Amino acid sequence: xxxxxxxxxxxxxxxxxxxxxxxxxxxxxxxxxxxxxxxxxxxxxxxxxxxxxxxxxxxxxxxxxxxxxxxxxxxxxxxxxxxxxxxxxxxxxxxxxxxxxxxxxxxxxxxxxxxxxxxxxxxxxxxxxxxxxxxxxxxxxxxxxxxxxxxxxxxxxxxxxxxxxxxxxxxxxxxxxxxxxxxxxxxxxxxxxxxxxxxxxxxxxxxxxxxxxxxxxxxxxxxxxxxxxxxxxxxxxxxxxxxxxxxxxxxxxxxxxxxxxxxxxxxxxxxxxxxxxxxxxxxxxxxxxxxxxxxxxxxxxxxxxxxxxxxxxxxxxxxxxxxxxxxxxxxxxxxxxxxxxx
DNA sequence: ACGATTTGACCTAC
DNA sequence: GTAGGTCAAATCGT
Numbered sequence: 049x050x051x052x053x054x055x056x057x058x059x060x061x062x063x064x065x066x067x068x069x070x071x072x073x074x075x076x077x078x079x080x081x082x083x084x085x086x087x088x089x090x091x092x093x094x095x096x097x098x099x100x101x102x103x104x105x106x107x108x109x110x111x112x113x114x115x116x117x118x119x120x121x122x123x124x125x126x127x128x129x130x131x132x133x134x135x136x137x138x139x140x141x142x143x144x145x146x147x148x149x150x151x152x153x154x155x156x157x158x159x160x161x162x163x164x165x166x167x168x169x170x171x172x173x174x175x176x177x178x179x180x181x182x183x184x185x186x187x188x189x190x191x192x193x194x195x196x197x198x199x200x201x202x203x204x205x206x207x208x209x210x211x212x213x214x215x216x217x218x219x220x221x222x223x224x225x226x227x228x229x230x231x232x233x234x235x236x237x238x239x240x241x242x243x244x245x246x247x248x249x250x251x252x253x254x255x256x257x258x259x260x261x262x263x264x265x266x267x268x269x270x271x272x273x274x275x276x277x278x279x280x281x282x283x284x285x286x287x288x289x290x291x292x293x294x295x296x297x298x299x300x301x302x303x304x305x306x307x308x309x310x311x312x313x314x315x316x317x318x319x320x321x322x323x324x325x326x327x328x329x330x331x332x333x334x335x336x337x338x339x340x341x342x343x344x345x346x347x348x349x350x351x352x353x354x355x356x357x358x359x360x361x362x363x364x365x366x367x368x369x370x371x372x373x374x375x376x377x378x379x380x381x382x383x384x385x386x387x388x389x390x
Numbered sequence: 391a392c393g394a395t396t397t398g399a400c401c402t403a404c
Numbered sequence: 405g406t407a408g409g410t411c412a413a414a415t416c417g418t
Contacts, residue, residue: 179393179394179395180394180395180396181395181409181410181411181412182396182397182409182410182411183395183396183397184407184408184409184410186407186408187406187407187408193408193409195409195410197410199393199394209409209410211409
């Protein structure tokens with residue numbers, strides 16, 4: 049039985065994710081065989097493998113509309129997706145685990161330099177739509193920290209959040225910390241809404257969303273196109289992914305690294321355990337300068353519309369062209385047919 | 391009317 | 405006890 053809503057593109061993406069996972073597993077195996085590598089490398093590989101499979105599973109889940117399955121509950125145990133009052137949430141047995149689970153979400157940060165003339169155009173510069181849900185003055189920081197979560201949290205249970213804070217030293221530099229990976233299908237969201245709304249409401253909703261999020265794109269291809277189109281027009285936003293490489297891994301890739309990260313430039317010292325940044329992602333985008341309009345308030349923060357978007361690993365596929373994927377002919381990709389046809 | 395933002399209160403980790 | 409993170413009612417914008 050074909051999974052509803054699963055198109056060829058999604059299958060390809062899942063193929064890529066699973067293939068990536070397999071490749072990483074092989075690398076891990078080699079590392080373990082050699083026993084000469086650092087523990088950090090293995091941990092990083094495990095992180096990437098898990099992320100690849102998690103992403104593939106997320107695609108499968110969203111495509112199959114299985115948000116209420118046990119799998120979903122296990123991965124998103126707390127009740128963010130409900131509109132329950134706080135008191136109801138507090139009655140949940142997961143109550144004490146909420147923050148632990150939240151803390152366990154993958155987290156990574158990047159620094160975005162915004163020098164502007166015209167004004168940034170929308171909160172979807174990183175390809176996702178965000179909704180601000182809080183702002184907080186941070187001790188010792190000149191500027192407040194703004195909290196954003198995925199617009200589709202309620203609709204699709206997407207737990208991705210990001211925090212944006214101006215740099216004390218240079219207000220034109222924004223520190224963005226992403227937390228959690230997007231499990232939402234932002235492409236399908238609009239179409240889903242289109243189905244559920246009456247024609248009149250649909251039109252109004254679409255118009256509203258266009259007004260609110262003029263840069264909202266409906267696909268990976270468009271993100272890429274936008275990224276190209278934005279080159280050399282108006283002001284500049286520079287993104288500097290800030291993952292903390294395990295030292296050995298970092299050093300081993302320094303040849304590339306030197307070309308990607310300006311020395312001592314925007315490498316976060318605070319990123320945590322899971323912030324292993326895939327090299328291919330660095331290569332594809334970290335040194336790109338994308339362009340925007342003018343600077344805006346902290347409460348209106350956008351990221352450059354490059355395809356890195358919001359996952360250290362999960363969105364790796366966005367930068368993956370198929371010919372970059374080294375398909376192993378022995379890899380049982382036909383197992384996917386089991387998913388797609390069962 | 392509807393969705394986004396603001397902001398004070400609440401909750402958890404440290 | 406404090407700081408950071410989140411919630412949700414009130415408010416704003418279209």
